[in-house]
Amino acid sequence: MHARTCLMAGAVMAALSVILGAFGAHVVEDTLSKSRFETYQTAVVYQTWHALGLMILGLVGDRISSLLLYWAGYCLLVGTIIFSGSLYLLVATDTSWFGAITPIGGVLMIIGWVLFAGSLRHFRALTD
DSSP states (O other), X not given: OOHHHHHHHHHHHHHHHHHHHHHIIIIIGGGSOHHHXXXXXXXXXXXXXXXXXXXXXXXXXXXXXXXXXXXXXHHHHHHHHHHHHHHHHHHHHTOGGGGGTHHHHHHHHHHHHHHHHHHGGGOOOTTO
């Protein structure tokens, strides 16, 4: 994924995580069991951190060109959509089989971070 796309996707995901977090705190919390609300919060937290991660990838991607970094962005984006999205769907529909999809997103996020780490061998600090 290109640097600008990472930055844009991360910013949109961050905005959505604030919206969904506020929605959860002010609307959803009273309608869910404690367990389901914790699941919802997990989705928001992972989405927030990975939105920030995508923006960091975008900033780094502006300094280096790496196929590993390119694929790291896609893995983080798709992994977050699958991970958090499946948890949101699990909570919204009370359909537990969505939880079986969640680990696929988690694995993609892990792969994204590993690819990001591998791409850093090309990185030069801003002071260089």
